Amino acid sequence: MPEISTQNAPDLEPSLTGTLLLLVQFDICDEIQIDSLAQTLGIPTVSQSGLRQSSPVYGRYERPPLVEPFEDVLFPGEGKLSGEVKYYDYGVLSVLIHLPFSGDWSSLIRQTAHWMWEVDLAAHAERIVHEKIARATPCMIKAYKRYLSEEYVIFHTRTISGIRNAAQMLSQHGPRIAQVVRGDSGELSEGEITEVLRSQISYYATDLAVIGWNAAFVYDTTAEAKEAVQLLEYANSQLLELRYYDELLTQELAEVYKQLERKTGTFARWRMAGSATRLQTTLLEVSELTERVDNAIKFLSDMFAARLYRLAATRVGVSDYRNIVTAKIHVAEDLYQFMVDQFNQSRAFLLELTVVIILVVELIYLFRGKGF
Numbered sequence: 001m002p003e004i005s006t007q008n009a010p011d012l013e014p015s016l017t018g019t020l021l022l023l024v025q026f027d028i029c030d031e032i033q034i035d036s037l038a039q040t041l042g043i044p045t046v047s048q049s050g051l052r053q054s055s056p057v058y059g060r061y062e063r064p065p066l067v068e069p070f071e072d073v074l075f076p077g078e079g080k081l082s083g084e085v086k087y088y089d090y091g092v093l094s095v096l097i098h099l100p101f102s103g104d105w106s107s108l109i110r111q112t113a114h115w116m117w118e119v120d121l122a123a124h125a126e127r128i129v130h131e132k133i134a135r136a137t138p139c140m141i142k143a144y145k146r147y148l149s150e151e152y153v154i155f156h157t158r159t160i161s162g163i164r165n166a167a168q169m170l171s172q173h174g175p176r177i178a179q180v181v182r183g184d185s186g187e188l189s190e191g192e193i194t195e196v197l198r199s200q201i202s203y204y205a206t207d208l209a210v211i212g213w214n215a216a217f218v219y220d221t222t223a224e225a226k227e228a229v230q231l232l233e234y235a236n237s238q239l240l241e242l243r244y245y246d247e248l249l250t251q252e253l254a255e256v257y258k259q260l261e262r263k264t265g266t267f268a269r270w271r272m273a274g275s276a277t278r279l280q281t282t283l284l285e286v287s288e289l290t291e292r293v294d295n296a297i298k299f300l301s302d303m304f305a306a307r308l309y310r311l312a313a314t315r316v317g318v319s320d321y322r323n324i325v326t327a328k329i330h331v332a333e334d335l336y337q338f339m340v341d342q343f344n345q346s347r348a349f350l351l352e353l354t355v356v357i358i359l360v361v362e363l364i365y366l367f368r369g370k371g372f
Contacts, residue, residue, distance in 0.1 A: 025095070025151075025236055027243075028147055044066075113185050158219065279335065
């Protein structure tokens with residue numbers, strides 16, 4: 001595994017030792033049959049009992065993902081990288097790349113900015129993803145032709161020279177942490193620094209997490225930071241799924257609007273039954289998938305993990321996209337009801353027309369002196 005290292009400026013900046021975690025997630029299908037895939041690949045799921053027992057974090061996966069490590073995968077221009085791939089039952093494939101880091105704050109900020117803005121992580125990770133999907137295809141339900149992706153950068157450290165606790169970390173290095181989270185080598189304003197550091201969370205005096213919309217800074221032990229990374233992965237996978245639902249509903253609503261713009265004669269209204277059925281099917285599909293994603297992790301007590309997750313979900317944009325999807329669901333439900341009403345009116349008209357025709361025919365036969 002390659003190590004990012006730079007020489008510190010003597011006596012000017014403290015040294016940091018940690019790991020840059022590059023997260024790239026792909027939405028590949030509606031569902032992955034985890035049990036079947038585990039047998040196919042011969043790998044175990046994430047342990048349900050993997051969470052530390054003495055900490056405030058207490059949660060578990062409803063259906064744990066599969067974890068498959070990879071080593072020395074060549075990324076053009078970046079060397080050989082190692083990490084792990086996770087398969088989530090709700091159709092998300094997550095690639096987490098590990099890059100050990102040793103250097104000063106300036107080098108960390110440059111490296112974070114490099115991976116956030118200068119490297120197409122999704123394009124690199126797709127080389128790994130295509131290989132994994134080829135083996136997982138028999139266990140995938142409703143595979144997608146095009147994959148949406150999400151990228152996120154996490155820096156985890158436990159060793160910073162001269163630092164003993166989170167308060168000292170914030171007072172001495174708050175502006176640098178903000179630059180890492182923003183991926184910006186320029187000097188940030190006090191207002192921006194305050195805004196970034198507002199998304200901090202700690203439980204013990206010796207741990208700290210600062211979470212942004214596309215990067216996070218975690219100061220904690222390796223075991224406990226692993227759980228924070230899992231929650232960040234989960235929040236980003238939720239965002240990815242909500243983006244997919246947003247696109248799906250947008251496409252379906254666009255088709256409905258096109259049909260409504262056409263002539264609304266009796267037979268056109270009759271044809272709305274098919275569109276209404278497709279729209280309702282989409283709504284049911286979105287509801288089912290949303291429920292599966294939302295229930296992927298259960299928090300067994302309202303403690304630190306739940307608060308950390310809520311902060312992460314808010315910062316990465318889960319809440320915003322959920323509001324967008326919810327609004328489109330309401331619009332789709334209104335349109336569905338409108339189309340059903342139009343269809344019912346058309347059906348009622350045709351039934352009335354049929355009754356009138358039958359009465360006319362009966363009258364004709366009656367005036368001719370013949371029974372119908």
